[in-house]
Amino acid sequence: MSAPVEVLVFDVFGTVVDWRGSLIRQLAGHLAPYSIEVDAGAFADAWRALYQPSMEAVRSGARPWTPLDTLYRESLDHVLDRFGLDRVPLAVRDEINLIWHRLDGWPDAAVGLAELRRHGFCCALSNGNLRLMADVARHAGLVWDQILGAEWSKAYKPQPQVYLDAAKAFLVPPERVLMVAAHNSDLEAAQALGLQTAFVRRPTEHGPTQTTDLEPTGTWGWVVDDLHGLAHSLAVAT
Amino acid sequence: MSAPVEVLVFDVFGTVVDWRGSLIRQLAGHLAPYSIEVDAGAFADAWRALYQPSMEAVRSGARPWTPLDTLYRESLDHVLDRFGLDRVPLAVRDEINLIWHRLDGWPDAAVGLAELRRHGFCCALSNGNLRLMADVARHAGLVWDQILGAEWSKAYKPQPQVYLDAAKAFLVPPERVLMVAAHNSDLEAAQALGLQTAFVRRPTEHGPTQTTDLEPTGTWGWVVDDLHGLAHSLAVAT
Numbered sequence: 521m522s523a524p525v526e527v528l529v530f531d532v533f534g535t536v537v538d539w540r541g542s543l544i545r546q547l548a549g550h551l552a553p554y555s556i557e558v559d560a561g562a563f564a565d566a567w568r569a570l571y572q573p574s575m576e577a578v579r580s581g582a583r584p585w586t587p588l589d590t591l592y593r594e595s596l597d598h599v600l601d602r603f604g605l606d607r608v609p610l611a612v613r614d615e616i617n618l619i620w621h622r623l624d625g626w627p628d629a630a631v632g633l634a635e636l637r638r639h640g641f642c643c644a645l646s647n648g649n650l651r652l653m654a655d656v657a658r659h660a661g662l663v664w665d666q667i668l669g670a671e672w673s674k675a676y677k678p679q680p681q682v683y684l685d686a687a688k689a690f691l692v693p694p695e696r697v698l699m700v701a702a703h704n705s706d707l708e709a710a711q712a713l714g715l716q717t718a719f720v721r722r723p724t725e726h727g728p729t730q731t732t733d734l735e736p737t738g739t740w741g742w743v744v745d746d747l748h749g750l751a752h753s754l755a756v757a758t
Numbered sequence: 759m760s761a762p763v764e765v766l767v768f769d770v771f772g773t774v775v776d777w778r779g780s781l782i783r784q785l786a787g788h789l790a791p792y793s794i795e796v797d798a799g800a801f802a803d804a805w806r807a808l809y810q811p812s813m814e815a816v817r818s819g820a821r822p823w824t825p826l827d828t829l830y831r832e833s834l835d836h837v838l839d840r841f842g843l844d845r846v847p848l849a850v851r852d853e854i855n856l857i858w859h860r861l862d863g864w865p866d867a868a869v870g871l872a873e874l875r876r877h878g879f880c881c882a883l884s885n886g887n888l889r890l891m892a893d894v895a896r897h898a899g900l901v902w903d904q905i906l907g908a909e910w911s912k913a914y915k916p917q918p919q920v921y922l923d924a925a926k927a928f929l930v931p932p933e934r935v936l937m938v939a940a941h942n943s944d945l946e947a948a949q950a951l952g953l954q955t956a957f958v959r960r961p962t963e964h965g966p967t968q969t970t971d972l973e974p975t976g977t978w979g980w981v982v983d984d985l986h987g988l989a990h991s992l993a994v995a996t
Contacts, residue, residue, distance in 0.1 A: 650927045689888045
């Protein structure tokens with residue numbers, strides 16, 4: 521029998537919001553004046569492919585804690601170069617970087633999160649910095665009890681303190697915290713520290729040909745298709 | 759002409775919630791089994807009188823950062839002794855300390871805050887720790903964009919970093935942050951750092967015979983009677 525859940529913490533990119541679809545929808549308008557044809561999906565994927573490597577310098581200690589806004593902005597320069605778009609001016613690059621602040625929620629996100637708030641405190645536990653997450657929350661209609669995660673902990677998932685700080689801030693043991701994510705690796709890190717786990721299937725996060733995280737690869741407490749499903753499962757369990 | 763406000767930060771104890779009335783209403787039930795007659799108002803005032811001194815040890819650096827829950831709990835022991843209530847058991851003392859987590863909002867608080875969220879990000883900037891503030895938010899129906907303040911900054915107002923960290927987290931200069939408080943001293947500290955200021959009259963925070971903070975003592979940007987009044991003033995100004 522699991523301990524009752526008091527705090528739910530959520531991965532956001534991919535789990536709550538559709539970063540890839542949002543990038544594709546918004547990139548075209550920004551790049552149109554500089555490009556005859558850019559594959560927005562390939563551009564989004566190339567940009568996101570630099571996400572983990574860019575955080576790794578911080579995780580390893582080679583670089584002091586740096587907000588994700590800055591890491592995305594640096595990665596963007598590399599991607600523009602690679603796509604032959606080095607003529608895009610600085611001001612436009614800054615604008616493009618702000619697409620990450622206007623990501624759309626998955627269709628179930630806003631209402632599902634409101635349902636889940638009946639089961640406990642619901643907090644973002646993302647690698648995004650506070651302002652990024654606060655803008656996304658407003659844009660996507662998400663109501664969080666608190667934005668925890670990278671800027672709160674000055675560390676990047678899967679570094680342990682990001683998960684443990686959530687329990688600590690809410691004055692509960694880790695087993696009363698439920699990590700909700702569409703990524704098995706995030707749940708592995710959380711479970712190893714004693715958190716409960718819920719896997720949300722998001723089979724098109726990486727587009728129609730996604731091959732990763734299609735199914736749970738660990739023994740997670742809940743496996744659901746969306747946030748409504750998780751709210752329903754928690755209601756049945758209590 | 760002032761800069762547009764992007765972020766509103768709120769003192770909470772006294773400005774948004776009626777801590778004294780809430781303590782008085784809830785203390786009686788806890789103390790009844792141990793006391794024939796305790797003046798709940800005097801008890802609340804004695805407890806709160808230890809608030810500033812207890813934080814001073816942290817501000818001075820004599821003590822590492824310690825959450826307000828702990829400081830209140832320590833102060834409670836002193837107050838119980840002083841009121842001849844040393845027979846109150848530990849478990850009951852812990853329960854009494856949690857009254858601070860169930861403070862009622864002033865009548866205008868929940869709706870006024872919702873109105874103010876149309877004008878910018880609205881964040882708690884309290885000396886209360888995160889869990890305390892999160893519980894109060896749920897209890898009083900307050901929706902914050904983020905709980906900043908003491909635990910975010912690991913410092914206590916009026917230490918400068920508490921105010922400056924709010925601007926930093928939201929990636930705006932201090933003049934785009936509006937400090938909302940019923941206490942002139944809080945606004946003085948904020949104004950000295952470049953924040954905008956709004957004074958909310960709460961003439962009964964300290965009970966019917968209050969003598970302090972009845973009127974503004976500085977040149978504040980706004981002076982209002984409640985949060986509705988501030989929302990109205992901001993709407994007129996834009």
